[in-house]
Amino acid sequence: MKTVTMADVAKQANVSKSTVSQYLNKRYDYMGEKTKARIEQAIKELGYQPNIVARSLKQKSTKTIGVIVANILHNFSTEVSRAIEDVCHKADFHTIICNADDDPDKEKKYIEMLRAKQVDGLIIFPTGNNRDLYRKMLDQNYPVVFVDRSVPDIPISSIMLENEKASELAVDYFAKKGHERIAMITTPMNENVSSRVERLEGYQRALQSHGLDVREDYMRSIDPDQVEGILEEMLALDQPPQAILAGNDLILKEVLTFSKLHHFKIGEDLSVIGIDDVPYASFYSPSITTIAQPTFKMGKMAGELLLDKINKKSTADQRPDYHFEPTLMVRESVKDNKED
Amino acid sequence: MKTVTMADVAKQANVSKSTVSQYLNKRYDYMGEKTKARIEQAIKELGYQPNIVARSLKQKSTKTIGVIVANILHNFSTEVSRAIEDVCHKADFHTIICNADDDPDKEKKYIEMLRAKQVDGLIIFPTGNNRDLYRKMLDQNYPVVFVDRSVPDIPISSIMLENEKASELAVDYFAKKGHERIAMITTPMNENVSSRVERLEGYQRALQSHGLDVREDYMRSIDPDQVEGILEEMLALDQPPQAILAGNDLILKEVLTFSKLHHFKIGEDLSVIGIDDVPYASFYSPSITTIAQPTFKMGKMAGELLLDKINKKSTADQRPDYHFEPTLMVRESVKDNKED
DNA sequence: CTGAAAGCGCTTACAG
DNA sequence: CTGAAAGCGCTTACAG
Numbered sequence: 001m002k003t004v005t006m007a008d009v010a011k012q013a014n015v016s017k018s019t020v021s022q023y024l025n026k027r028y029d030y031m032g033e034k035t036k037a038r039i040e041q042a043i044k045e046l047g048y049q050p051n052i053v054a055r056s057l058k059q060k061s062t063k064t065i066g067v068i069v070a071n072i073l074h075n076f077s078t079e080v081s082r083a084i085e086d087v088c089h090k091a092d093f094h095t096i097i098c099n100a101d102d103d104p105d106k107e108k109k110y111i112e113m114l115r116a117k118q119v120d121g122l123i124i125f126p127t128g129n130n131r132d133l134y135r136k137m138l139d140q141n142y143p144v145v146f147v148d149r150s151v152p153d154i155p156i157s158s159i160m161l162e163n164e165k166a167s168e169l170a171v172d173y174f175a176k177k178g179h180e181r182i183a184m185i186t187t188p189m190n191e192n193v194s195s196r197v198e199r200l201e202g203y204q205r206a207l208q209s210h211g212l213d214v215r216e217d218y219m220r221s222i223d224p225d226q227v228e229g230i231l232e233e234m235l236a237l238d239q240p241p242q243a244i245l246a247g248n249d250l251i252l253k254e255v256l257t258f259s260k261l262h263h264f265k266i267g268e269d270l271s272v273i274g275i276d277d278v279p280y281a282s283f284y285s286p287s288i289t290t291i292a293q294p295t296f297k298m299g300k301m302a303g304e305l306l307l308d309k310i311n312k313k314s315t316a317d318q319r320p321d322y323h324f325e326p327t328l329m330v331r332e333s334v335k336d337n338k339e340d
Numbered sequence: 341m342k343t344v345t346m347a348d349v350a351k352q353a354n355v356s357k358s359t360v361s362q363y364l365n366k367r368y369d370y371m372g373e374k375t376k377a378r379i380e381q382a383i384k385e386l387g388y389q390p391n392i393v394a395r396s397l398k399q400k401s402t403k404t405i406g407v408i409v410a411n412i413l414h415n416f417s418t419e420v421s422r423a424i425e426d427v428c429h430k431a432d433f434h435t436i437i438c439n440a441d442d443d444p445d446k447e448k449k450y451i452e453m454l455r456a457k458q459v460d461g462l463i464i465f466p467t468g469n470n471r472d473l474y475r476k477m478l479d480q481n482y483p484v485v486f487v488d489r490s491v492p493d494i495p496i497s498s499i500m501l502e503n504e505k506a507s508e509l510a511v512d513y514f515a516k517k518g519h520e521r522i523a524m525i526t527t528p529m530n531e532n533v534s535s536r537v538e539r540l541e542g543y544q545r546a547l548q549s550h551g552l553d554v555r556e557d558y559m560r561s562i563d564p565d566q567v568e569g570i571l572e573e574m575l576a577l578d579q580p581p582q583a584i585l586a587g588n589d590l591i592l593k594e595v596l597t598f599s600k601l602h603h604f605k606i607g608e609d610l611s612v613i614g615i616d617d618v619p620y621a622s623f624y625s626p627s628i629t630t631i632a633q634p635t636f637k638m639g640k641m642a643g644e645l646l647l648d649k650i651n652k653k654s655t656a657d658q659r660p661d662y663h664f665e666p667t668l669m670v671r672e673s674v675k676d677n678k679e680d
Numbered sequence: 681c682t683g684a685a686a687g688c689g690c691t692t693a694c695a696g
Numbered sequence: 697c698t699g700a701a702a703g704c705g706c707t708t709a710c711a712g
Contacts, residue, residue, distance in 0.1 A: 005689060016699045021691055032697060047476075052456045053402065054689035057393050058704050078418075094453070096436055113434070116392045136387075257623040280620045283597040345705060356683045361707055372681060394705035397688050 013042035066114035083299025104129035128192025143309035164202030171206035178337030183218035186247030227254035243271040286332035353382035406454035423639025444469035468532025483649035504542030511546035518677030523558035526587030567594035626672035
């Protein structure tokens, strides 16, 4: 596999490397037609492929960005990533996606790795626990955009859902359908991660606005694998909840598994709404009412914002965060208690 | 963002660049303890991060591989990719994943892009329609491994499912449960893509071995968005099928959507098996009987094989293809016609 | 035990 | 209109 280099092309075409380089970069301004033709010919004959690594070294730009998602298992992450890829692709940027697996150490490793690879900027779904690193990048004026969560005291713009609104939409809908005992289950809280906290706050506030009790035993923040146990507990209460708000897709999955296992009929024995519009929501039986995030728009925004920072070198953020509106997708998993 | 380079570290530590480089590459053999300490100190003070791009240029290795999946929408692709990533990660290789979107032109573009980026090897779920390119890489002795499909006359090893066996398992199980009219729906055939053809062949052969008719009107290869129409046709036949084998996850999804829409009860009015163990199979109602591919093993094998080729430079393939066994995951979506 | 020098394959002023 | 030269930030024989 002897590699063909620009020097080979130059020799073959009887011009200098500079001229070949000009040609490749389409700076034809003053290039003779015959020269052009000869170079083209030589490139074809030799099967020359430019070495982007060499170019990147010289230009100090790899035309590549990195995306570090907190946890690739969330549907949200993959959907947003694909939108980011779309935007970057159109701008001739490549995208490298890494999965921090909710582990700050992995996140750190990936940030360092990607920066060593000279990516031109980073989109991070932050674990929240690498504050020093985040700050360092900020200080260095390195282009970064956050997604899904903001980090207290780190003024890097974040592309987020209106999380409180998401819970409100769900609770409002439950209430409208005559539910009074509404529980919420989310994944564990991390004080450095805004979104989960906000969803819980929205849930509480919405309950209050409907004059419903906020009960500690209806509010649980736990790992997905503990959902089954928790649901058993909840549903064995004197006053079991009539409705469950699942804080994200992983929790929803566990709720559905539980109800199948224990023969609770969703939409009859138990009403359910999930935050995140999971792919199977529409063809599940019964179909699942969800709160959808505008993942495509959010990813697009994140990509555009980062590319702006990269191009304009104005990495300072004009505004703190970008909040996107959630949408209620009404389907069949909420019983209508008002009907009878 | 003035970047700190090796030269800066060298100056600060009062040694030469060479020595710093040795240090970074852990060639301590003859290095004085105090030198080591001074370098370490300088690196910390300056916050030096090596530039991998420069290293790659010199070493002619990026320690990165590319993965080009035919269509990222298939669950199979993402699962295999993650296994590949795991293996590479352990070997200190990075992974760049691209989606050809079933489009040979995109595939071509990505192959060229990744090679221009000097990735050390490629794992491809081939569209099958870039034969010249595949052959060129083979001729150049460039490390490549195929996944999911082999390409006729291109002796590049492929990591594949025993596709015929997959269909056989499904048909055998349908037959065992007393079904006689068994249909199969797959995505469109491409003569250059082995797996879909093999699945259909396995289906036909299995029918014959059970003495069942092979009917043209029970065998359809169509785009997912046409499944609804086709199912309407099939189920309006004088002798409608009792069972449907969905050739992959996208088809399965359409079958489920159809049955929901038209109120066919899966596992009662219509039995279903899907090839690919979709994530929601176990908690769907009814849970879905599937044929699982050992995606993790397959990805691991693909990664290991590629890394072998990269390291040993023996890119010639010892054996043609690697076939992995499918597994029947018995759940509830097949009716037992023998019971009554 | 450490340093000077060449070179990886490009790009980019600058000169002519 | 085109070429010679320097340089991007590393690594690696080789010399001492």
